[in-house]
Amino acid sequence: MSTKSSEIKDLAALLRADWNRRIRLDRRMWMSEAVESDDQMLASGERDLLLLLGSEISNTANKRVLEIGCGVGRMLVPAAGYFDSVIGVDVSDEAVAAANQLISTRELQQKVQAILVDGTNLAQIGDSSIDLIFSYGTLGIMPSRVLARCLAESHRVLRRNGSMRVQLYLGREQPSVEEDTLAVRAYDRDRFTRACAAGGFELSSAEELIHPIGNVSKPAEGIIAHIVSLRKTGESPLDTETIEAILLENPEQAAGESWAGSQLEYQMAITRAQKLVIDRQLPEARALFEYAADHYKHSDDIIEKVLTEINRVLESNE
Template structure:
């Protein structure tokens, strides 16, 4: 294995560790929308599936469809309504265990399959075997090297002339640490077009994602959520490392010295914990505040104070 391949394997292992940690704490909150029940989650998944795939949901009866980063099945389970055969791949065992329980509880084990993947490749899937690939809330937050690997792999597994459609941020390159598995990456459209061509894709559609639940973009920061649709025109003749190089002016920083942890993960945990406090769910709020404090080096003193207050409130109640 060369140095680049080793780097990708290392990042994939970090992705697995981080996503298992998140999902074992709270399986729904880290999916693309934090909701309180499986029913609400699946309804949001179907809404996003239709928003993403639009006119691709035609002639679906014989299509084999694959979701990259299916998580706990939010969109994968609704997809079974529309397609003959649905496969979800994910790097996290915890995500797939939760997805499999939901799939079984809905009697869909015959039509929905999940596959644990390594995170830097899709080797379990045969070349030229898939009719449609989709992905949501995943490819825009993986390290750029991993994005390059998965785009390259998507070009391998998709049948010629078929489509890959996914959500991605386009705009201005963002400074980030490559080990941050939740930071938003945003690509320059010209560079992204080159990367697609290297993987054998032409771009069919680039459209801003206007989401019914509100703003998913930060245009002032150069981060604009898009739906992109790629068509496989040919087989790739290059390696993921060249795709990665074409995506950014310079590679993502791999030094974690002085890095505090994922800022977005920290903010998401705090926001959810505050909501739980308002609902009076102190035990879960406490677990989330604790999680935020454990996984972010600069967790404010405020969290520690809040944790003490919650402990007192719990003691008072009992």
């Protein structure tokens, strides 16, 4: 299998366009559970940081830490309370701008910064310059080809004996297509372990993530959320196509013309819109229903009826 550089550039551009579009619509809702304020978002970020890092959080002295997929700073900003030097990278310039805005309003620029990356490499981060990488809600939803590249790049930027703590999904391999930049991918544990070894990492632990807000796994579908610890070994990574080939029994293909849009993105937008209707925030609910229908080809006919009803109520209130 050989990956053309134009295909990687297309994937990088798609990642950026998709995430920018999501974050422009609502900068907080895609990060974790929907919250109503930055304070609530940061509280959820600190909770998840502690869940993710576990024992690493008590071993912070002189550590340079990197978050992959820092989003709008939900976990990056709380990380500054524990580490002296924190860098977040994200493929979305909307996310990076929002994260840096949050960092400056909290006056944390001396300790933490968010940096834009192209999504398929960590070119802005120097070789062997990071002690610990963490990532939450990011590696398990990105195309597997991108994950393979993230592993190899993480190996490059980590110092000797550096480690990673990441949240992703293990279990039964899920069918997915490469254009889907927001889909839960679950990796077979044995394949994932071997792919990490091919990326120059030893899997030191993989624990199921039991989350206080409720179900984050779907056992019936073979999707189990995990927190995985990886340690950089002395082995150099193999090429990223080999890592990707080990990760999945059925490699992700491009859907091309038949691409319908991300089903998870659609479901998240609808769920949030329904909550907004209940809270009587009708203009915001309308924007989300319209967004869901615009970006998913198999959207439910009922959305048209709901939109007609919302418009009727809003007009009658004018």
